[in-house]
Amino acid sequence: xxxxxxxxxxxxxxxxxxxxxxxxxxxxxxxxxxxxxxxxxxxxxxxxxxxxxxxxxxxxxxxxxxxxxxxxxxxxxxxxxxxxxxxxxxxxxxxxxxxxxxxxxxxxxxxxxxxxxxxxxxxxxxxxxxxxxxxxxxxxxxxxxxxxxxxxxxxxxxxxxxxxxxxxxxxxxxxxxxxxxxxxxxxxxxxxxxxxxxxxxxxxxxxxxxxxxxxxxxxxxxxxxxxxxxxxxxxxxxxxxxxxxxxxxxxxxxxxxxxxxxxxxxxxxxxxxxxxxxxxxxxxxxxxxxxxxxxxxxxxxxxxxxxxxxxxxxxxxxxxxxxxxxxxxxxxxxxxxxxxxxxxxxxxxxxxxxxxxxx
Amino acid sequence: xxxxxxxxxxxxxxxxxxxxxxxxxxxxxxxxxxxxxxxxxxxxxxxxxxxxxxxxxxxxxxxxxxxxxxxxxxxxxxxxxxxxxxxxxxxxxxxxxxxxxxxxxxxxxxxxxxxxxxxxxxxxxxxxxxxxxxxxxxxxxxxxxxxxxxxxxxxxxxxxxxxxxxxxxxxxxxxxxxxxxxxxxxxxxxxxxxxxxxxxxxxxxxxxxxxxxxxxxxxxxxxxxxxxxxxxxxxxxxxxxxxxxxxxxxxxxxxxxxxxxxxxxxxxxxxxxxxxxxxxxxxxxxxxxxxxxxxxxxxxxxxxxxxxxxxxxxxxxxxxxxxxxxxxxxxxxxxxxxxxxxxxxxxxxxxxxxxxxxxxxxxxxxxxxxxxxxxxxxxxxxxxxxxxxxxxxxxxxxxxxxxxxxxxxxxxxxxxxxxxxxxxxxxxxxxxxxxxxxxxxxxxxxxxxxxxxxxxxxxxxxxxxxxxxxxxxxxxx
Ligand SMILES: Cc1cc2nc3c(=O)[nH]c(=O)nc-3n(C[C@H](O)[C@H](O)[C@H](O)COP(=O)(O)OP(=O)(O)OC[C@H]3O[C@@H](n4cnc5c(N)ncnc54)[C@H](O)[C@@H]3O)c2cc1C
Numbered sequence: 001x002x003x004x005x006x007x008x009x010x011x012x013x014x015x016x017x018x019x020x021x022x023x024x025x026x027x028x029x030x031x032x033x034x035x036x037x038x039x040x041x042x043x044x045x046x047x048x049x050x051x052x053x054x055x056x057x058x059x060x061x062x063x064x065x066x067x068x069x070x071x072x073x074x075x076x077x078x079x080x081x082x083x084x085x086x087x088x089x090x091x092x093x094x095x096x097x098x099x100x101x102x103x104x105x106x107x108x109x110x111x112x113x114x115x116x117x118x119x120x121x122x123x124x125x126x127x128x129x130x131x132x133x134x135x136x137x138x139x140x141x142x143x144x145x146x147x148x149x150x151x152x153x154x155x156x157x158x159x160x161x162x163x164x165x166x167x168x169x170x171x172x173x174x175x176x177x178x179x180x181x182x183x184x185x186x187x188x189x190x191x192x193x194x195x196x197x198x199x200x201x202x203x204x205x206x207x208x209x210x211x212x213x214x215x216x217x218x219x220x221x222x223x224x225x226x227x228x229x230x231x232x233x234x235x236x237x238x239x240x241x242x243x244x245x246x247x248x249x250x251x252x253x254x255x256x257x258x259x260x261x262x263x264x265x266x267x268x269x270x271x272x273x274x275x276x277x278x279x280x281x282x283x284x285x286x287x288x289x290x291x292x293x294x295x296x297x298x299x300x301x302x303x304x305x306x307x308x309x310x311x312x313x314x315x316x317x318x319x320x321x322x323x324x325x326x327x328x329x330x331x332x333x334x335x336x337x338x339x340x341x342x343x344x345x346x347x348x349x350x351x352x353x354x355x356x357x358x359x
Numbered sequence: 360x361x362x363x364x365x366x367x368x369x370x371x372x373x374x375x376x377x378x379x380x381x382x383x384x385x386x387x388x389x390x391x392x393x394x395x396x397x398x399x400x401x402x403x404x405x406x407x408x409x410x411x412x413x414x415x416x417x418x419x420x421x422x423x424x425x426x427x428x429x430x431x432x433x434x435x436x437x438x439x440x441x442x443x444x445x446x447x448x449x450x451x452x453x454x455x456x457x458x459x460x461x462x463x464x465x466x467x468x469x470x471x472x473x474x475x476x477x478x479x480x481x482x483x484x485x486x487x488x489x490x491x492x493x494x495x496x497x498x499x500x501x502x503x504x505x506x507x508x509x510x511x512x513x514x515x516x517x518x519x520x521x522x523x524x525x526x527x528x529x530x531x532x533x534x535x536x537x538x539x540x541x542x543x544x545x546x547x548x549x550x551x552x553x554x555x556x557x558x559x560x561x562x563x564x565x566x567x568x569x570x571x572x573x574x575x576x577x578x579x580x581x582x583x584x585x586x587x588x589x590x591x592x593x594x595x596x597x598x599x600x601x602x603x604x605x606x607x608x609x610x611x612x613x614x615x616x617x618x619x620x621x622x623x624x625x626x627x628x629x630x631x632x633x634x635x636x637x638x639x640x641x642x643x644x645x646x647x648x649x650x651x652x653x654x655x656x657x658x659x660x661x662x663x664x665x666x667x668x669x670x671x672x673x674x675x676x677x678x679x680x681x682x683x684x685x686x687x688x689x690x691x692x693x694x695x696x697x698x699x700x701x702x703x704x705x706x707x708x709x710x711x712x713x714x715x716x717x718x719x720x721x722x723x724x725x726x727x728x729x730x731x732x733x734x735x736x737x738x739x740x741x742x743x744x745x746x747x748x749x750x751x752x753x754x755x756x757x758x759x760x761x762x763x764x765x766x767x768x769x770x771x772x773x774x775x776x777x778x779x780x781x782x783x784x785x786x787x788x789x790x791x792x793x794x795x796x797x798x799x800x801x802x803x804x805x806x807x808x809x810x811x812x813x814x815x816x817x818x819x820x821x822x823x824x825x826x827x828x829x830x831x832x833x834x835x836x
Contacts, residue, residue: 104560117563118528134802135806139710139782141524141744143517144794146564146567147566149563151560155559158559200496200586222654222658223655337547337548338558340561
């Protein structure tokens with residue numbers, strides 16, 4: 001199925017008898033839903049772009065690359081730098097903006113500018129009942145009624161099929177640069193990232209890959225060099241600086257977790273209290289890419305390490321297996337919370353036809 | 360304002376309900392006496408009042424849970440309350456409801472500078488969260504004007520914003536997790552200091568749910584390192600259009616000030632008369648604040664100066680020192696007080712796309728003449744959140760009704776131009792019956808289904824947010 005309008009989408013869902021697999025570009029799909037494929041690529045196009053208001057309204061099936069090119073032409077961007085995970089997850093296809101929203105796909109700038117959900121200001125979607133629902137809108141501040149925009153962000157298609165998403169945008173900075181710290185072990189290298197994040201120097205990326213700690217600053221040229229200098233002073237030690245496109249290329253690798261792409265093993269995505277990251281990674285072994293100062297850890301482990309990993313985390317975060325047998329985009333939740341999630345699933349999709357089995 | 364008539368069977372069981380609450384709460388945590396419950400009859404929307412059945416003021420999550428369990432079993436509606444500063448009537452009780460006040464739960468449970476969060480009880484005031492971490496150079500970003508009084512629990516329920524949210528976002532963007540007590544007394548945790556949901560983003564929908572999904576007793580909040588410095592500038596213009604165009608140009612230029620505040624002539628006049636901040640005589644005034652080190656501030660202000668000067672301002676004033684900075688903010692910060700000095704006022708907070716600003720201000724001016732009521736506008740210009748303050752005389756019969764009708768027209772206009780009814784104050788009872796202007800029946804139904812899941816009996820703050828007719832079949836009684 002490939003509806004060409006929201007009305008067709010509503011009809012398709014309402015009229016469907018069996019389960020549906022909601023597919024944008026299938027580039028970040030995790031888990032094992034089965035059923036007839038419902039393709040969103042027919043719902044494409046920009047509905048409204050107002051650069052002076054930093055606002056974009058776009059249909060869900062629009063390719064991410066098109067959106068990014070349009071914004072770049074006005075020197076603007078999506079602040080949350082959605083990662084392209086095709087390499088990491090072994091996917092092909094064309095990422096859509098609806099898929100980005102449904103996965104709450106957010107990159108390293110989350111430490112400073114927030115996640116995809118924080119930039120989402122409105123949605124339109126079709127519930128599993130086939131009803132068209134809108135929530136939020138095109139303005140940045142809106143507390144009218146419940147915030148279903150947040151509920152839809154990261155819901156991986158289990159509550160409804162997104163037909164349209166509105167974003168708050170960001171101006172592209174004039175300059176960017178990255179401070180690269182060498183010669184530190186994981187514990188010290190991650191501590192340096194946390195110190196930088198706790199400084200007033202407005203760090204927009206704090207990652208650790210292959211034994212190097214990376215700190216990004218962006219903004220007006222004078223401000224970037226000032227803050228870089230202060231960070232360097234504060235963190236004394238071996239440091240080099242990458243600027244402009246070299247810096248941008250580095251953060252692309254962080255975002256796409258290139259270091260772990262195409263490698264065999266189970267791939268885990270951990271959300272942690274940052275100071276626990278070094279210890280958790282050391283306890284279970286494997287190979288880690290640390291983002292968000294340790295708040296996000298991508299971990300490549302041999303199969304069957306789930307128990308050991310969860311024991312190591314012990315109340316300091318959560319882990320989702322995103323590549324491997326039994327992969328799911330969601331981390332396990334406490335029974336009372338899972339009951340609420342199941343309740344919402346039943347309320348929005350009583351027949352349980354949307355991405356069945358994912359939640 | 361219509362409120363559902365109280366459930367007579369609950370009123371008849373008052374003694375029994377109070378006795379059951381008394382059995383699970385410490386003696387001083389339960390108030391049934393009218394002389395004392397009167398303090399809880401309204402919030403900052405003080406035109407509407409009602410005495411509750413009783414007030415409970417627990418000290419622990421366990422006591423909150425115990426009180427809710429009793430109310431759940433007795434089928435008694437519960438209205439959670441922080442500091443009662445809601446401008447939307449969100450904390451107003453009904454005669455058959457129990458007020459559950461969090462004012463005694465103010466502890467800081469953990470501060471973690473290494474991981475940049477603070478874990479607090481939600482009766483704690485907004486400003487005192489910053490107070491708890493500022494010695495270490497940190498702050499909690501959302502800063503509603505009411506921050507001295509309002510509680511974190513109320514901020515979470517209303518998803519409150521503040522003057523600096525252009526850069527730092529509103530409550531939902533700074534909230535990492537909560538402890539939530541459901542109506543049946545179940546205690547759950549959503550999110551946590553690592554700041555991610557495990558499954559669906561339930562925290563995201565709890566934030567801004569106006570006390571209808573659960574009682575939030577604890578919160579993990581993100582704290583941020585304080586910037587090295589901040590400085591405002593003031594720019595006066597000969598028309599609203601020009602001021603609006605200037606805002607658009609600043610944003611287009613890629614500059615992100617922490618705040619862009621806008622005041623129109625009636626508001627400037629009132630502030631001058633009240634606070635004597637020394638504002639220029641003009642049609643529209645902008646206060647723009649930037650942050651950073653001295654050099655960074657100078658870099659940003661240099662760009663802003665260029666843009667402002669290109670719009671032929673009546674005045675452009677940079678703060679040379681702390682005192683001048685304070686004077687620039689003085690008028691803006693006393694805007695509500697200044698308007699209140701002239702008369703009673705109603706404060707609206709619809710949001711509009713910033714491009715619609717000149718049109719909306721012109722239409723408000725016309726309506727002001729038609730309704731015969733004065734209105735002043737303060738406005739978070741960077742994000743389109745308006746605060747028209749309509750002046751009326753509470754002692755003159757018919758004035759309040761006229762003022763409400765005028766307010767409703769302004770809010771409808773906000774929706775018509777692509778905006779919304781409320782940007783930060785919430786729906787409460789105030790905008791409840793206008794929800795149909797912004798939402799279809801299916802839109803509202805989807806929201807109410809969320810409440811069905813969290814609070815199947817519709818006992819938590821039931822007569823708010825949704826038009827009474829829309830929620831009639833779900834609410835008890
Ligand atoms: C002078 C003035 C200026 C203001 N300026 C701003 C501003 O700049 N920005 C802004 O956003 N708002 C502003 N407000 C509005 C108000 O202060 C906010 O809505 C605030 O968050 C309310 O907090 P409170 O503790 O007073 O909540 P209350 O008024 O007690 O309650 C508000 C709502 O929250 C619910 N609630 C309270 N505590 C809990 C809890 N623990 N769990 C679940 N639900 C709960 C209540 O049931 C109610 O629905 C202003 C108000 C005034 C009077």
